[in-house]
Amino acid sequence: MEKGLTFEYDEHADVLYISVGAPKPAISEEVDDGVIFRRDPATRKLTGLTIIDFRTTFLKAPKRLPVTLQAS
Numbered sequence: 001m002e003k004g005l006t007f008e009y010d011e012h013a014d015v016l017y018i019s020v021g022a023p024k025p026a027i028s029e030e031v032d033d034g035v036i037f038r039r040d041p042a043t044r045k046l047t048g049l050t051i052i053d054f055r056t057t058f059l060k061a062p063k064r065l066p067v068t069l070q071a072s
Helices: 054-060
Strands: 005-010 015-020 027-032 035-039 046-052
Touching: 046 054
Parallel strands: none
Antiparallel strands: 005 015, 015 046, 027 035, 035 046
16 A cells, blocks of 8 residues: 555644654654654654644744655
8 A cells, every 4th residue: 555645734723744644643752843753653663743833933934844754
């Protein structure tokens, strides 16, 4: 089965959720202010990202968030 990325933005909370495939239970790890990696509890593979204060943070100044996702 091919996995794609799914995006969901909660405008009220200003949170962007990015998932590899369908969202599923995960272990969360904050890697930077407001940037949270979500990992599979069994394999520790990255299953998604959560970005808190997405618009607030990324509209202040031009930034790039380089992230490489590998889906298997």
